[in-house]
Amino acid sequence: MRIYIHIGLDAQACERMQRILDAKRDQLVTKGVLYARSPGASNHTRLFMAVTDPGTVDCLRFNRGFIAPDKQQVLYDDVARGLAAEVARVQPETLILSAHQLGVSLASASELQRLRGLLLPLSDDIRIVAHVDDPARLLTRRYAAQVLEGRSRDLSLELGLHDAPDWWDAALATRPEIDPAAGQFHEVQGACCWLDLARLVREWDAVFGAGATQLHSVDRDTLWSEAGPEVLRQCFDIADSIGKAEAKAPPRDPSAAWLTRCRLFNDTVLRLLGRSDQILPRPLWHKFLGEIKVGGDPIDPGALSALSRRFADDLAALATAHPGLDPAQMAPAAPAPDWTETDPTRGFRATQYLLAFRWRIKQATKEALADKAADLARLNGSTTPARAEETAPPTPAAMDALDAGLSPSAQKVMPPLAKQNFAKLQRSIFAPHNRLGRVNEEELAAAYTPMPPRTLPSGSSGNVIVGCMKNEAPYIVEWVAFHRAIGVDDFLIYTNGCEDGTSEILDRLQEMGVLQHRNNDNWKGNSPQQYALNQALKEPVIKNADWIIHIDVDEFMNVRCGNGTLDDFFERVPDATNVAMTWRLFGHNGVTTLSDDFVIDQFDTCAPKYCPKPHTVWGFKTMFRNIGAYEKISCHRPNKLDAAFEDKVRWVNGSGLDMTSEVKTNGWRNSKKSIGYDLLQLNHYALRSAESFLIKRQRGRALHVDRSIGINYWIRMDWSDFKDITIKRNSPRLRTEYDRLMANPELAKWHRSGLDWHRAKADELHANPEFEDLYQQALGLRLTETERVAYALALDMES
Secondary structure, three states: OEEEEEEEEOHHHHHHHHHHHHHOHHHHHOOOEEEOOOOOOOOOHHHHHHHOOOOOOOHHHHHOOOOOHHHHHHHHHHHHHHHHHHHHHHOOOEEEEEOOHHHHHOOOHHHHHHHHHHHOOOOOEEEEEEEEOOHHHHHHHHHHHHHOOOOOOOOHHHHOOOOOOOHHHHHHOOOOOOEHHHOEOHHHHOOOHHHOHHHHHHHHHHHHOOOOEEEEEOOHHHHOOOOHHHHHHHHOOOOOOOOOOOOOOOOOOOOHHHHHHHHHHHHHHHHHHOOOOOOOOHHHHHHHHHHOOOOOOOOOHHHHHHHHHHOHHHHHHHHHHOOOOOHHHHOOOOOOOOOOOOOOOOOOOHHHHHHHHHHHHHHHHHHHHHHHHHHHHHHOOOOOOOOHHHOOOOOHHHHHOHHHHOOHHHHHHOOHHHHHHHHHHOOOOOOOEOOOOOOOOOOOOOOOOOOOOOOOOOOOOEEEEEEEEOOOHHHHHHHHHHHHHHOOOEEEEEEOOOOOOHHHHHHHHHHOOOOEEEEOOOOOOOOHHHHHHHHHOOOHHHHOEEEEEEOOOOEEEEEOOOOOOHHHHHHHOOOOOEEEEEEEEEOOOOOOOOOOOOHHHHOOEEOOOEOOOOOOOOEEEEEEEOOOOEEEEOOOOEEEEOHHHOOOOOEEOOOOOEOHHHHOOOOOEOOOOOOOOOOEEEEEOOOOOHHHHHHHHHOOOOOOOOHHHHHHHHHHHOOOOEEOOHHHHHHHHHHHHHHHHHOOHHHHHHHHHHHHHHHHHHHHHHOOHHHHHHHHHHHOOOOOHHHHHHHHHHOOOOO
């Protein structure tokens, strides 16, 4: 097996490549290529954090709690195990790893040796791939990233090295002493040594072998076009085509004036933090920088032409030795007047802004100290937290008892990395809680009244759900009845490979004029779902829809305003064209046996509303106006925005708040900034009963289950910590519509038949030792919400 380590260096290009690799992951496996998931979902930051020198703490290790060498060693061991497991499962011919931090932050031979040592048990055939550009262009983009992470020195830091005999060593000498609490990190405050690409090649080749390092130039026009995968195919020696990618506009560089503001502000912040009595969490720091943003032109790389000239001879020699370097792509920008820092505009004074932000910094400091005191008190066995500055460091015995706050179930099953995550979450902004929004989950307000009949304009198919199903017979009628009761006018449902009567139920509902059913058994491509969605765009019911909604049968639209109908929601967001309906994940609620009771009645315990980690909790599905803004429907959202609609689309979240800038062109989950459930949420019943979970895990497989994958899914989805009964206000009108549909004898017969099929399947799986073991393991796993987050973050991503 050959291993390719993609080390950047151009972070923008690297991220684009990672997104393509992530999207093509399953397709690549069929070609013998594994883009690893265990070191990170896309950018393999866990791999990077695992191999840095123990004493060289960077931003990532600091923010994610891997500061201490022993904690980093646990991460190192976990990354090694995860990669070994993935390789053993897939048995690829090629393994691809990618993190731009590997190229821009690893600078010592010992770090490169740690990286090689981690990978040697897998293969000794290791190649290094770096995507590079003219040094001036590389520096302008890297400088912007550093400033937005807290850099306080301007570009004269690098320009002052122009005459240094050895750029690499001179740049390393600019690195400050590491002091995370004071915001001092090598990779943020130091000059970029790796701009000396010839030295970079020598450093990596010295560890991985002569000729191991391959430099490639970046054809940005191709990379961000549909032909982007071709760039990857060439640099990773993938023999066959891997198709096209969704074209994207390259990210815009930040304005030079904003960078000046940020740098000046960073300088004042670092002076404040240097006093040692102030704490500024990095997310709040980033938020401050966003609040001082101004527009304008970016830094012109031509103003750094002296840098291009310094390395011109090296680049010419490298172009001869590295076929992947295209001199045309590496050509420097046209020379411009020498760089001087751009005016921050509008009389900007960093100290004035810092003064305005001081009350927020003081509050953050107070909260951080209180959390620290509580942590220390807990570790030392005290019930009364002392002030953090008066509390002695925890004893070794107390540190050994870090998991004392875990439940018995969690202590028994959680691996060391998950326990570390639990300890970190206690004082983290990612700690889950339910203090978000306006709705009191414990109060059941009066039931919604029946919705008046909807009258559609001539030629309109109204509000239409398009979805895919396979073996969902017991749940279809409830789901259809519920959404008809809140204002869905039609459904377009695709099925493939059904054995339980799903197709017959949908056929009968079509005969009754309730929905439209299409057989999708002859799907083509990589996904039956995507094939169906592509076909749906040709259907009149979709072409003539007012609003298009793509959700699955285990997802219920819970409108939480007015009379609970779609029209009530639309009245509150009259200008919206796209609605990100965020998941609220509902667990099995102690229900073990598959029954014919309503899903919305059986399962009313769920994830906390504030739960930014793991990433699946805040996933969303999209409801969007049919205005022709997007060319494609994908699983979570419409894609391929028509340039003519750039300024016409407006995305809102479940609270009706604008989030357009965050998700206009890509993205499928909410952030801490864009989360909201006040007006609408998508109740996601991914498990239903424990027996339903068994059937779901077996679906599409022979009578065999990968128990690791099975229990991992349960850990991520079985949220039963908080009660949310708001959807039950729909129960009376759901019952009315459900009974009306089930009065049809043929439909009722197929529904009962489908339920019998699922009950028989559950009995069959109980009799299988592998599935019965999974069933018992799942029921015995009881985790709090924080334990569940900690455990999920330690798991490999679901394959």
